[in-house]
Amino acid sequence: METTPEPGKRAYQSTELRQTATVEAVVQLCAEQDPATLTTARIADEVGLSQGALFKHFPNKSRLWESVAGWVAEQLTSQVFSKAEQHELADQALEAMFLAHIGFIARHPGIPRLMLGELQKPGNGPAKTIIRQTLSRYRKKVVGLLELGIQQRRIGPGIDTEAAAVLYIGAIQGLVVQAMVSGEIHTIEHTAPRIFKLYKAGLQELPDEPEK
Amino acid sequence: METTPEPGKRAYQSTELRQTATVEAVVQLCAEQDPATLTTARIADEVGLSQGALFKHFPNKSRLWESVAGWVAEQLTSQVFSKAEQHELADQALEAMFLAHIGFIARHPGIPRLMLGELQKPGNGPAKTIIRQTLSRYRKKVVGLLELGIQQRRIGPGIDTEAAAVLYIGAIQGLVVQAMVSGEIHTIEHTAPRIFKLYKAGLQELPDEPEK
DNA sequence: CAAGATAAAGTAATTACTTACTTTCTTTTG
DNA sequence: CAAAAGAAAGTAAGTAATTACTTTATCTTG
Numbered sequence: 001m002e003t004t005p006e007p008g009k010r011a012y013q014s015t016e017l018r019q020t021a022t023v024e025a026v027v028q029l030c031a032e033q034d035p036a037t038l039t040t041a042r043i044a045d046e047v048g049l050s051q052g053a054l055f056k057h058f059p060n061k062s063r064l065w066e067s068v069a070g071w072v073a074e075q076l077t078s079q080v081f082s083k084a085e086q087h088e089l090a091d092q093a094l095e096a097m098f099l100a101h102i103g104f105i106a107r108h109p110g111i112p113r114l115m116l117g118e119l120q121k122p123g124n125g126p127a128k129t130i131i132r133q134t135l136s137r138y139r140k141k142v143v144g145l146l147e148l149g150i151q152q153r154r155i156g157p158g159i160d161t162e163a164a165a166v167l168y169i170g171a172i173q174g175l176v177v178q179a180m181v182s183g184e185i186h187t188i189e190h191t192a193p194r195i196f197k198l199y200k201a202g203l204q205e206l207p208d209e210p211e212k
Numbered sequence: 213m214e215t216t217p218e219p220g221k222r223a224y225q226s227t228e229l230r231q232t233a234t235v236e237a238v239v240q241l242c243a244e245q246d247p248a249t250l251t252t253a254r255i256a257d258e259v260g261l262s263q264g265a266l267f268k269h270f271p272n273k274s275r276l277w278e279s280v281a282g283w284v285a286e287q288l289t290s291q292v293f294s295k296a297e298q299h300e301l302a303d304q305a306l307e308a309m310f311l312a313h314i315g316f317i318a319r320h321p322g323i324p325r326l327m328l329g330e331l332q333k334p335g336n337g338p339a340k341t342i343i344r345q346t347l348s349r350y351r352k353k354v355v356g357l358l359e360l361g362i363q364q365r366r367i368g369p370g371i372d373t374e375a376a377a378v379l380y381i382g383a384i385q386g387l388v389v390q391a392m393v394s395g396e397i398h399t400i401e402h403t404a405p406r407i408f409k410l411y412k413a414g415l416q417e418l419p420d421e422p423e424k
Numbered sequence: 425c426a427a428g429a430t431a432a433a434g435t436a437a438t439t440a441c442t443t444a445c446t447t448t449c450t451t452t453t454g
Numbered sequence: 455c456a457a458a459a460g461a462a463a464g465t466a467a468g469t470a471a472t473t474a475c476t477t478t479a480t481c482t483t484g
Contacts, residue, residue: 011482012428012429012430012481012482012483013429014428014429015428015429018429032334033334034248034332034333034334035332036246036248036249036332037248039472039473039474040473040474040475041472041473041474049429049430049431050430050431050432051431051432051474051475052430052431052432052433052475052476052477053429053430053431054475055474055475055476056428056429056430057429060474060475061474061475113332116328116332117332119389119392119393120246120247120248120325120328120329120392121246122244122245122246132393135389135393136393159410160406160409160410162403162406163403163406163407163409163410164410166386166387166390166403166407167382167383167386167407167410167411168386169386169389169390170379170382170383170384170385170386170387170389170407171379171382171383171386172382173382173385173386173388173389174378174379174380174381174382174383174385174386175378175382176385177331177347177381177382177385178378178381180331180332181331181344181347181348191374191375191378194372194374194375195375195378195379195382197372197375198371198372198375198376198379198414198415199379199414200414201413201414201415201416201417202410202411202412202413202414203410203413204413205413224447224448224449224462224463224464225463226462226463227462227463230463251438251439251440252439252440252441253438253439253440261463261464261465262464262465262466263440263441263465263466264441264442264443264464264465264466264467265463265464265465266441267440267441267442268462268463268464269463272440272441273440273441
């Protein structure tokens with residue numbers, strides 16, 4: 001598992017390396033533990049460091065969380081947005097984004113816990129602000145693609161784009177909640193295309209109210 | 213607000229009353245505070261009790277959370293399911309459920325924090341089990357209504373009911389996440405009908421893949 | 425060898441829960 | 455039916471465990 005160092009020989013590393021290693025360790029740990037219960041001791045142990053040494057690389061726990069939030073925002077947006085740009089048609093771009101997002105979560109099961117955990121905190125901590133901005137930016141990207149899709153005649157012209165963006169994020173959340181309930185994270189990659197198909201059907205705009 | 217008792221005369225109450233008062237206080241507090249950071253001292257203070265007195269009514273904190281989870285499950289299912297039974301047509305029942313659920317959350321903004329907080333914990337604590345069972349039961353109810361809707365010809369016959377149930381719960385989650393991001397809880401009651409309209413459109417089943 | 429990385433031990437604050445005792449309510453009984 | 459006895463509800467202070475963060479001294483390495 002770990003590169004066992006010669007007994008007595010410690011592997012000193014630069015703060016920069018330790019910082020990224022620590023952030024990734026936190027993301028890793030969130031896959032198996034509630035972020036709220038993550039202690040500096042547990043994190044240090046995962047990195048292979050004494051608890052005190054952690055504070056040579058981060059001034060305090062809050063800043064560590066800030067770095068983690070930044071890492072998540074960076075990874076998520078870069079990985080998801082890049083997939084969107086590989087498609088001309090807006091609806092296909094949306095589908096690619098959707099599946100990339102779900103894949104990202106499947107690869108890092110701690111991410112939803114992390115993001116939801118931050119959002120749950122009231123107030124406006126720095127970490128929460130980063131997550132909020134990321135989600136806000138994400139939402140705007142989706143709205144933009146939806147409007148493009150309408151121009152391209154791939155999406156019904158009367159579609160409520162704001163609502164559709166909320167439902168898009170909700171579709172992801174629904175899969176996440178289902179995974180939390182069932183406890184099996186990897187089912188979501190299988191279910192995701194079915195969910196998106198249904199979501200997309202709602203964007204097509206039909207006959208109007210069948211009742212009344 | 214409170215019936216101020218004669219000074220010096222304390223209002224001793226039965227454990228039963230204290231228990232329900234405490235549970236409701238916790239739900240109330242979750243509207244403004246992360247459940248993970250709720251201390252017994254803060255709870256006792258809200259009830260108007262010394263911290264130690266709390267343990268005359270609950271053997272430990274874990275059992276208190278169990279009671280809270282039970283209260284939430286009870287209230288949510290009774291309020292939401294009862295609305296469903298007032299409608300003959302399955303799609304109208306689903307809409308009524310949806311709006312009732314959002315209304316319930318708007319009246320008790322702490323509920324999502326509570327439920328998500330529990331689901332976030334790994335393992336199978338008693339409180340988490342209650343929430344899980346509640347969501348599972350909820351999901352089955354939705355699937356049942358969807359199948360009924362197909363029989364009634366209100367919903368497309370080829371609809372993936374399992375996926376549609378996940379998306380239904382996701383639609384609620386999407387609204388919750390939006391509220392967490394914006395910080396304004398009461399917008400969800402306004403947005404909810406727009407989201408459901410979009411969701412319902414996806415259940416109508418159309419021409420098949422427009423591309424390929 | 426100097427700058428910086430690390431461990432190990434320590435500290436103050438917080439938290440769930442306990443204990444010792446007091447006050448109120450309920451029940452039994454002379 | 456009052457008074458005493460007992461049970462239940464309350465407080466206030468204490469305790470052990472945990473936690474984020476500090477300090478001191480030692481070890482690595484460019």
